[in-house]
Amino acid sequence: MISSKDVAKRARVSQPTVSRVLNNPDSVKAETRNRVLEAMEELGYYPNLIARSLVTNTTRTIALVSGTLKNGFFAETTDSIVHSAKSKGYKTITYFEDEDEVPDFFDSVMGFKVDGLLLSLIKLDDPVLERIKKTKIPCMFFNRKPRHGGNFVVLDNQLAAKMLTQHLLELGHQRIAYISGRTDVSTFLDRKLGFEQTMAEANVNLIPEMIHFIGTSSNEVEEATVKLLAMDPPPTAIMCVTDTIALICMDIIMSRGLRVPEDISIAGFDDIRLSSHQAIQLTTVGSSDMQTMGEIAADNLIELIELSEVNAEPRQILLQPVLNVRKTTAALS
Amino acid sequence: MISSKDVAKRARVSQPTVSRVLNNPDSVKAETRNRVLEAMEELGYYPNLIARSLVTNTTRTIALVSGTLKNGFFAETTDSIVHSAKSKGYKTITYFEDEDEVPDFFDSVMGFKVDGLLLSLIKLDDPVLERIKKTKIPCMFFNRKPRHGGNFVVLDNQLAAKMLTQHLLELGHQRIAYISGRTDVSTFLDRKLGFEQTMAEANVNLIPEMIHFIGTSSNEVEEATVKLLAMDPPPTAIMCVTDTIALICMDIIMSRGLRVPEDISIAGFDDIRLSSHQAIQLTTVGSSDMQTMGEIAADNLIELIELSEVNAEPRQILLQPVLNVRKTTAALS
């Protein structure tokens, strides 16, 4: 392997001078600098970032702990996060954990001395939160937030759920089913609160058998959907707590020969790109900034890293929801 | 930061003994070992992987250079790659480059001393290929391959294109349009060859204005589709070189009030998960192993890393295509 020592020898300078050319070129006389640069070129030298990190205690790397890419939402956020990070000179180490896996990114993250942590997959009272806090590594949550404190960017989920529920109520739906992930997660809890509150305000009774809090795997969604369809009478509308769930739900309904929205209305959350496809046209509530939630998260994290104000105000960003009424919801005839 | 020195002091042993407990526990007397483990626990010690890497010259990290996650295909492969790698104890650094960007992962990869390289985004005669070869870093290509040599896993693209073209011909289509990425990429070149050859064998003339080789951004796909629809007469079928392109194409066609497949048939390649959705039902040719292409790539790369047979046979894996006839293609009436 070519090291700075080799370059130094060839350029007839000391090894630290090579380092200076890299990190503080102005402190080296132009003539010397050119000789060093030439030597680097000739030898095909690449500075060893590992060695540099050991000294500087920074890696210019962030760790992204995201939900699975099977969920289009996380594909979109991951894409924008990796891009944003890269444009600011940071590499991204990615972990895509399944919901109910115990996330074991921690040791790896700790040992690797990443400069920052971008987390989606946390529960409201996740035990990992305490461990993270102890590390003092700058950390930003996106899409989900811890019960108390933290830096985060999330949709105003309670309001979003209100808007969507209101929409269904206005269409005349009363037998509204609800398929959600478990409410030990802020996103799902807040959406549930918004839903329940709006239903209560409208004096519409919830039908307990129509409310499902399940894992987000397609199997579990399928199971819940099948149960709903088997009810007599079945729901006239199903509110799904993410677009990805809504799509699975829709798939199953259609595969049984039922029509959306003629036989049953479907609505989702997040407004992922796919939802606006002509063949899908899913009614959903997202944010005009949803595409850029990842970007916001990454940008803020990197600011936190570089400012390193220990006692800075927590960054808590709430995105405004936007209701997109498309073709999977219809008035009750 | 807690270092092995601190642990050593607390456990009243020398620092290398701490290291031994980590790397070769059997070589340490049980009693001593326990004392060390206890000290680690009490201090909340995590070994510094950066320092370890500097010595061992391995990082247990692979770099994944993938196409954008906007393409569902890459979302699926990325998911399986990151999972496979993790299950074998490797971290993944991800780069999602856009097609026509000059990929600048190279410096970062070189400096970081990743143990292996998983590449999708390469052209047939990509100049980066030579640079990679020089580094001696184990490398595996997936989905695309270089013109000569290399380790790769790809679909048998030429055969896949034949099967799909044959399908359209059997339905009676003759005015078949073709939307493809540029053919400086093996995947697109091979699919083109299969298409052209099958058309020639069937004595069906290609209509040059119906053949588009463009970038894969949705803008360019839109532009090409619009041009096709404006033709008189328009094509009766459009073959798109990826499912992602087919979906964009379908979106535009439908947004103009045309019906798929009644007015125009659409077919794609890859069989991404979305294609089998009831609301989409895209006819496409993929592989039963397409979901696991990423897995195959990751597993083989890690074998290459760990065997480190310098002169091993190149691993060149061709996946068998499977035609999935769904509902976006129909017989010409």
Place this chain on the structure above:
DNA sequence: TTGAAAGCGCTAACAA
């Protein structure tokens, strides 16, 4: 503007 020397936290060789 440059060089000499020290040290980041670890592993690896050797000696005891």
Place this chain on the structure above:
DNA sequence: TTGTTAGCGCTTTCAA
């Protein structure tokens, strides 16, 4: 079974 010593390739003082 354990300790001593050296060194991975850098950056960072401090002197010259």
